[in-house]
Amino acid sequence: MSPAAGSSGNPPDASDFEVLQQAAEWFAVLGAPAVSPAQRQAWQAWRDADARHQAAWQQVENICGAFSHLPTADKAGARCALDTASERQLTRRRAAKMLLLLCGTGTLGWAAVRHTPWATWNAEYKTATGERRQVMLADGGGIWLNSASAIDVDYSGSLRRIHLHAGEILIQTALDLHQPPRPFVVHTTHGRMRALGTRFSVLQQDAATQVTVFEGAVELQPKAASAPALIVHAGQQSRMSRHGASPPADADSARQAWSQGLLLAENIRLADFIAELARHRPGYLGCAPEIGELRLVGAYELGDTDRVLAALEATLPVRVRRVLPWWVVVEARQEPAAR
Amino acid sequence: MPVAPAHPVAKLYTEHHGWLHAWLRRKLGCSNHAADLAQDTFLRLLSQERRGTPVETLRQPRAYLATVAHGLVVNLWRRQEIERAWLETLASRPEPLAPSPEERALLVEALCELDALLDRLNPKARSAFLMARLDGLSYVEIAGQLGVSERMVKKYMAQAMLHCLQSGLAP
Numbered sequence: 001m002s003p004a005a006g007s008s009g010n011p012p013d014a015s016d017f018e019v020l021q022q023a024a025e026w027f028a029v030l031g032a033p034a035v036s037p038a039q040r041q042a043w044q045a046w047r048d049a050d051a052r053h054q055a056a057w058q059q060v061e062n063i064c065g066a067f068s069h070l071p072t073a074d075k076a077g078a079r080c081a082l083d084t085a086s087e088r089q090l091t092r093r094r095a096a097k098m099l100l101l102l103c104g105t106g107t108l109g110w111a112a113v114r115h116t117p118w119a120t121w122n123a124e125y126k127t128a129t130g131e132r133r134q135v136m137l138a139d140g141g142g143i144w145l146n147s148a149s150a151i152d153v154d155y156s157g158s159l160r161r162i163h164l165h166a167g168e169i170l171i172q173t174a175l176d177l178h179q180p181p182r183p184f185v186v187h188t189t190h191g192r193m194r195a196l197g198t199r200f201s202v203l204q205q206d207a208a209t210q211v212t213v214f215e216g217a218v219e220l221q222p223k224a225a226s227a228p229a230l231i232v233h234a235g236q237q238s239r240m241s242r243h244g245a246s247p248p249a250d251a252d253s254a255r256q257a258w259s260q261g262l263l264l265a266e267n268i269r270l271a272d273f274i275a276e277l278a279r280h281r282p283g284y285l286g287c288a289p290e291i292g293e294l295r296l297v298g299a300y301e302l303g304d305t306d307r308v309l310a311a312l313e314a315t316l317p318v319r320v321r322r323v324l325p326w327w328v329v330v331e332a333r334q335e336p337a338a339r
Numbered sequence: 340m341p342v343a344p345a346h347p348v349a350k351l352y353t354e355h356h357g358w359l360h361a362w363l364r365r366k367l368g369c370s371n372h373a374a375d376l377a378q379d380t381f382l383r384l385l386s387q388e389r390r391g392t393p394v395e396t397l398r399q400p401r402a403y404l405a406t407v408a409h410g411l412v413v414n415l416w417r418r419q420e421i422e423r424a425w426l427e428t429l430a431s432r433p434e435p436l437a438p439s440p441e442e443r444a445l446l447v448e449a450l451c452e453l454d455a456l457l458d459r460l461n462p463k464a465r466s467a468f469l470m471a472r473l474d475g476l477s478y479v480e481i482a483g484q485l486g487v488s489e490r491m492v493k494k495y496m497a498q499a500m501l502h503c504l505q506s507g508l509a510p
Contacts, residue, residue: 020504028497032489033477056504063503066452067472077428078450079473084424085454086465089417156459182406196398217398 022046023056027064126150127167129282132261132302140174141184144259146203147280147302160184167279168203170259171195173216190242191222196231201255212237212255220245263300263308270294270316274330281305283326291318291332348384351400356381359404366412376415380408421454422447460502467492468499 026043029035047053070078127133127145135143137153139160145151149167160182162171173184173195184195186202188209193202198216202209211218213232220230223242232238236248237255254264263280265273271292278285280302294316300308309320312330319333356377363373384407397403425447457465463485470476470484478492485492 021501024497024501024504027500028493031471031478031496032493033479059504060500063456063500064472066449066456070446070449070473074446075473075475077425078446078453079469080428081421081425081450082454082457082469084427085417085421085450086457086462088420088424090462182410 016052019050019052019056020059023053023060026057027060124152130280130302130305132258134259137174142172142174144170146170146258155182158182162186164188164202164204164209166204168201168258170199170201170256172199189223190240191220191227191245193240194219194221198234199256200232208239208241210237210239212251214251214256257299258302261302263302265296265298265300267295267297270296270312270318270330277305277308281328284328286329288329288331291316291330294318348381348388351384351397351404352381355400355404358401359408362405363408363412366409367415372415376408376411379411380404383407383411417454418447418451421450425450456503456506457499458506460499463487464495464499464502467495471496 026046029039030043047057125133125135125143125145127147127149129148132147133145135145135151135153137143137160138155143151143153143162146168149169150165151169152163152165154161154163162169162185164186169186171186186193186195188202188204190204190209193200193209193211196217196219198213198218200211200213200216200218202211211220211232213234213236215234217231217233220232220238220240221227222240222244224244227242227244230238230240230245230248232245232248235251237251238248239246252266254266254268257264263273263276269292271287271289273296274285274287277300285305296312296316298311298315300311302308309328309330312318313320317333318330321329321331323329359380360373360377363376364370367373367376384404425443457468460468467481467485470481471478476484478489478496481492482489487495
């Protein structure tokens, strides 16, 4: 009746998780001092209702067995040894986490965090608009956070996981000599990316996540269970929505320049350039449609966006109008060019 | 030569075993342990192959082998740490117990298993669970010791069991 039940060794799915949860609840109920006959009957009914319930309960009993098989005389000692070993591990992990924090954020970094609108978020690392930051990971890899970005770094026993909540990151994974066997994955709203030894950037937008791979390869797995995984190789990029990933196209190599504080324009549309620049400025920065198709070449320093705007005025037939201090529009220059 | 196509793991073995052994020896400072762990690394690969992860698709076999081997090194260190903690416990006991080497090995093995089951469980749930399973305390007694309600203890117990069930499933 239930084919899932017999297939031992397969990864558990969501409904299996629910069964485990129920089994754990029943274990807690039956461990209490006064278990009523009605409770006992309810538990039996639950257990006998489904082969998966029986299998889960068998596991509960196996786990209890692992504890009760210790010789009685040794139990107190076992408890003591487990506690000591666990405390030492906890201390070590705390120290490692502290180290990670210290490496990643200088004093300036902390000052900036307090002023960002992200401060209420739980993300471990955040950047304010216009701020960029490098975070060194404990395994020797590094993550660069672009403007207005937020990530969680979650290294567990089985996985090195990064949650990208907002913005863009560039990741350089390290040759994983100093870790237990753990894959490196990045999660966004739209899906999961698994690094296959690599340097790549991930930009989370409203409708999709853009992944650009500079070295190695990355496996994309959109959220929707039916969507197939896609491998993107070095020199390619893809856009992944919840429902699927676009076929790999040539990567935009300028995509990683921001990690050096540069915005590279390789013959791109002014409208796209302004949209990119806007991510690095607080407030609104817009581009009038009539000049959006102008083309642009050059390397611009992200550290001073006002200077970038001045440079645009100097080289293109545009003017920068400051409607309000935080409301800036780039539009066509009215008067004919001087020369 | 008329040789059947080598098993992919066998191919990896001939190409990388020497390097892996040397790498482990440097890390552990002990040739015997290094040889054991190098062997275990390839065994682990074989069992992964059986579970359906083909090793031919490995893009960077060395990086992968090093990652697997490092995990085993960490397990070994953890094991040694647990054994040390156990010996310290024995030493601090008023009445000296002298378990035989086999008993000791079995017990350390069992402790490592329990330690792996409980790894990264929240400390309070862990304490509650161990008090119940190893000290044989009742929920009321545990609640008193941890300074929480009995309901909370029940919650901790479910949480701890779910954690164990899930780590039990992990490969």
